[in-house]
Amino acid sequence: MADRADRPGISRRRLLVGLGATAAATVAAGTAALPRSGIASWDITTDVLIVGSGAAGVSAAIEARQAGAEVLLIESLARFGGSSAMSGGVVYAGGGTALQQALKVTDSAEAMYNFISLTGGPHPPLDKIQLYCEESVAHFAWLVAQGVPYSEKFTTAKGLYMGDESLYFSGNELAWPARDLARPAARGHVPGIPGMNGGRRLMQVLLSRAEALGVSLRAAVAARRLVIENDGRIAGMQVSIDGQPQAIGVKRGIVLASGGFIHNREMLRQYAPELYDCSVPWGNAGDLGDGINMGIAAGGAALRMHQGFAIAPIYPPENVLSGIVVNASGQRFLSEESYHGVLGDAIAYHQQGRAWLITDQRSAYSLHQDNFLPVARGSSIGDIAAQLGLPRGALQHTVAYYNRYAANGDDPMFHKSQAYLRPLQGPPYTAWDLGVADAFFPAHTFGGLHTTVDGQVLNSFGDEIPGLYAAGRTTAGLPTAPYIASGLSVGDCTFFGRRAGRAAAADAGLRL
């Protein structure tokens, strides 16, 4: 996940729609959206305009095009693929997908629904979760039909630094209390290619598919402002091409799918201060919040703007999970085997950004690990506590309590799995800094526009904004905090992106 995506196999784009006269209107200071009356003529027209070339945008484009619409997809950067191409390419799918069945994994839509709805944060979007789970088998079949390659191989490894296996436990299913709330199943579906290239491959396939269907893909086109009719309907968009304003008129609908806002630092500070402090903004350079801000400018409501994926990637290696993670009071606060998004959320949002992993000789990182710095080393737990400045006696009490039960294979507080449970013993002990500011602590945003399950953007009074759709991290979708499994975000992007594309293509639309 370290590299930016290469341009995924897309040849030079031709713009299918016409280039007309230069747009009359430019963005005036203080103008959040442009009135239709200020646009003298459209430079370009299309049935459906899609903003953003990540998984949400390209899935929307495929479906809109297949529904018969003329589709223009614009991307602000020079390359297509968005943050999805940087990701692992995992899609969280279940309920008995073809791959699960081939690998004899038992699952049900209900177990999947229970996991997603019960183990994340309070009051998640149940309408979206339900539909996603009910249609997950069909959605995975769609991915296969597009040509995404999956191998009939399963791995028990935690995390994605793997071979070419395509199915694994990508989240918190096996950690307590999740395993008691929902029957665990492996639901991380990832392209069956070696290494961390799943996202790149997924996007290559989907972008090629869109192109083959006749979607017009155009890079280096920056969205600026929505153009709005007097009655509130979305009429088009002002964009910038080679520094020149151009007006795109839209006959049916616009799908905003331009990602989140992890790289818009001012926006991040104001909306998601906990994520602002995380050391690594994790997303494509285009994640500047443009789509969200255009939607808000049109009267759209934005939900869960403070939430995000705060990641403390302590595994692999799994041997470190026999250590303990403690807060600034020297207390444990979750099972160390928890999914790295659950651990990251706990640290960033609930422990004021500070935590340490305490290891003994067997659970220490090897020399080559550099995500987390060793900030204390000593021959006793008291040594470590003193070096960290923890409250007097606190860490010693924590370890004494933990060891006492771990010696009998028990973790009464957080029920860590047997595979990782043993007393902490055998110096030297080491403390690894898991603080959001100093560790390798990636983050991206989950907050976005409030949408229906069909991607229709809702205004602050709960009504649909005619002609305006959104998908992916431009919306408040399936991913909430804590983020409980890899694949929920790309899964949400592809699933709800498709629905938004279909709905935009079917929009009664405007006469231009």
Add this chain to the structure above:
Amino acid sequence: MADRADRPGISRRRLLVGLGATAAATVAAGTAALPRSGIASWDITTDVLIVGSGAAGVSAAIEARQAGAEVLLIESLARFGGSSAMSGGVVYAGGGTALQQALKVTDSAEAMYNFISLTGGPHPPLDKIQLYCEESVAHFAWLVAQGVPYSEKFTTAKGLYMGDESLYFSGNELAWPARDLARPAARGHVPGIPGMNGGRRLMQVLLSRAEALGVSLRAAVAARRLVIENDGRIAGMQVSIDGQPQAIGVKRGIVLASGGFIHNREMLRQYAPELYDCSVPWGNAGDLGDGINMGIAAGGAALRMHQGFAIAPIYPPENVLSGIVVNASGQRFLSEESYHGVLGDAIAYHQQGRAWLITDQRSAYSLHQDNFLPVARGSSIGDIAAQLGLPRGALQHTVAYYNRYAANGDDPMFHKSQAYLRPLQGPPYTAWDLGVADAFFPAHTFGGLHTTVDGQVLNSFGDEIPGLYAAGRTTAGLPTAPYIASGLSVGDCTFFGRRAGRAAAADAGLRL
């Protein structure tokens, strides 16, 4: 704080501006705001329209009127005063106010700034905090000049169930770590009348003052939608009077000051799920989010919509603070003497809504306490732990660690003040449920429109929306989570309400 405010001494309102023809436009489905072109004629016109009669609205009205503007203030309910009239009426003021000086309290604007900026949540609005602290002495003088009565009496009591004292430590100043981050000073300024009537008195004084100045106050007028010009300027508002739509044209500006959204349950569930679960929605029945939603409909950005004041009012009596508060892992997580907004925030947002107060014989509530139910009682800590279903041995470890140091007057973990620090000993022990759902756990909202220090509402691109102002809990203001002191909210309402009123009166405005 249990009663709704009586109508605070305001005689029957005359509407100073004319009643014209019935408005042509009504709110169409799917319309978040109304285009100016849809309004045939204004039924009413005014220079400045203020929406809401709480502390923010009435402060804005006073200043706008004193600046020479014709001012109409509308209130959706039958009574004036808003949630401010239900509150304690505390204004957080410092830096050497006249009252502090009279009572020989040493303070500085810097110490006040440090307290507010360093001890709440991450990345608070520093521009607003700085101005508020720098001008706090003058703002308190303004309150006195309006006629708000303050007594030259100080009390050391924690909480507001007091006599007629006017100055006290209203927040978390003396609890660790706040006391190490900012020099403590008593800054809670409350009207000098007996009992919990400060808010009612404050609002009586300010409403009478507004009336005397010639502000037109009108109750039972419900705001519906903003009316917006083609260029984005706010032209007026559609309201509902006796069930009939009326259009109010505004020559200078509108100030949205209609409170938060604690009583809009759907909005609360979506934006602030942690507050949704708190047992007591704490605010005036008009706190339905109308002002926030109208602002969003005009393209306004809304910040910190998930935050609020979650209150665990465990004191008085202060003797219970010698008990310990523990989470579902049987661990302490803050100093029990912490301000009830700090404790409430910790429980609601960071402990998944669950906590218990564990007392011994001396620290137990008396029979007459009914905020919190005793859910376990026993002769040993082990008894209590078993009844609560806490992890085996965890509470015993916590108490052993706590008692060991408390016996020597030390609390290494949270540095509880000596006044409340002693070992927990002497059965029967009791556990009192502090869970958000089952305890008396009031909450109200802090999220709202993004504004400048002059109350100008900013859109999602950071530009001012011409003619639109907001103040109080309709904005994202001084109060953030955790809420660190009583008086910050009413202080913010009055201080920034005044500024919004002045700015609206000075707005270049529109020709109607």
